[in-house]
Amino acid sequence: MNARTTMLASAIMAAVSGAASAQSPSTMVYPGGMPPVMDNNIYAHAILEQFEDRVGDGQQFRYDGQGWIGTDLDKLWFKSEGTTGRFGDGDHEILLDRAVSTYFDLQGGVRIDLDDGPTRTWAALGVQGLSLYFFDIEATGYIGDRGRTAARFQGSYDLLLTNRLILQPQVEINFYGQADRARQNGSGLSDIDSGLRLRYEWSRKFAPYIGVTYAGSVGQARSLARERGESAGAAHFTFGLRSWF
Structure with missing residues (x-):
């Protein structure tokens, strides 16, 4: 060269x-x-947390799912849960969501109790996110017509036994300000739904599981259930599928 x-x-x-x-x-x-902040892209996510058959003292099939669409800061959430057969415990929510910290979002919107029982509509306000030690929690308050009030707490934790085998304790607790006989809700602590599920993640998006669950009424709601000749609570062997996309 x-x-x-x-x-x-x-x-x-x-x-x-x-x-x-x-x-x-x-x-x-x-x-x-300043360089542009890449937080305005639109994303979407949905998860079917519970899709399970509960076998024991009275069989029931239960689902619990939620999804969202939006940016890193602002999202529109959809949540739905219930039991099939005689469709009960039907709870459906549409919520606007705003990130208020690294791990928590503030949510507000509408909840509709829509199933085989009387329909109830509520205004909803709550928080959802990861607490200390990565407990996944939701805490929401509700205001309905005729002075009705309610609150719900949900919590779960993923304990990794291996990279694919995960044990998840879970609990959901509901409180009501006044009794609603038509929907078998008692005033104060009304009902609890809890479980211990062991899932195997064939992939992160597909995870069958087995477990033990308990669903039951508490306090005044227990008395209302017994007056109707229905079970006030029972434990079930449970198997189902968890999936997301």
Whole structure:
């Protein structure tokens, strides 16, 4: 390679290097002096947390799922749960969601109790996220017509036995400000739904599981159930599928 060729090659490399440096994020000039924040892309996610058959003192099939669409900061959430057969415990929510910290979101919207019983509509306000030690929790308060009030707490924790085998304790507790005989809700602590599920994640999106669950009425709601000749609570052997996309 002669001297002229060498000088030409050096000039080309210098020009390419200069162009790359000019386009580097550290040297580019942005409006306002700050690079754009990539948090306005639209994403969507849905998870079927419970899709299970409960066998024991009275068989029932239960589902519990939720999904959202939106950005990192603002989302629209949809939640639905219930038992099939005689469709009961039908709870469906549409919520606006705003991230208020790294791990927690503030949610507000509408809940509709829509199943084989009388329909009830509530305004909802609550929080959802990961607490200390990565407990997944939801705490929501509700206000309905005729002075009705309610509150719900849900919590779960994933204990990794292996990378694929996961043990999950879970609990849901419901409180009501006044009794609602038509829906078998008692005032105060009304009902509890809990479980201990062992799932195997064939993939992160597909995980069959087995477990033991308990669903029962408490306090005044227990008395209402017995007046109707229905079970006030029972434990079940449970098997089902957890999936998300």
